[in-house]
């Protein structure tokens with residue numbers, strides 16, 4: 001947590017009452033805890049609840065600040081259902097889902113992430129590989145130089161399972177700095193970068209690169225990369 005995040009935490013007027021009400025509506029068992037409900041500047045539509053003895057500490061994404069009461073109640077019900085192992089009533093779950101996936105919410109989320117995303121990257125020129133000239137070269141070769149150059153950099157820390165990400169909200173490509181080694185050939189870096197450039201070309205998702213988000217077309221285009229097989233082979237052994 002950052003210092004500024006603490007400063008931005010805001011008490012939710014009437015929040016405890018809503019939680020009490022939903023506690024009863026869901027027929028949660030036992031004595032209701034004392035609820036402390038705050039808005040928290042998460043960078044996504046995230047909420048959390050923690051029970052410490054007699055007190056439940058709730059943090060709601062401050063995106064809910066202006067949400068209708070029905071949605072506020074739904075978020076409360078979902079959190080309580082999780083905590084007390086109750087089933088969320090279907091109507092409530094649906095209402096929340098519609099809100100969360102609604103165009104307006106997604107637009108606000110994107111704007112928020114642009115402001116708050118904390119994915120730190122360092123300079124594109126790493127210890128052994130330089131990403132920017134590589135981007136330009138790949139752009140000319142595979143994209144007719146049509147991609148605007150995003151912010152590019154090595155991840156500030158090594159990632160365990162991810163090779164790279166493209167973040168459309170930040171227009172930023174980050175490559176796992178674990179690959180910035182002399183033992184990793186340039187065609188491997190080029191392949192990972194090329195993959196993220198394809199995400200830039202096909203903006204189909206909000207978040208980081210996940211395997212299931214690669215369409216058939218994406219996969220076909222990926223195979224146009226000259227060293228595709230060689231790079232895949234290398235990465236299979238890389239850990």
Ligand SMILES: [Zn+2]
Pocket residue numbers: 195199209210211214
């Ligand atoms: Zn991907």
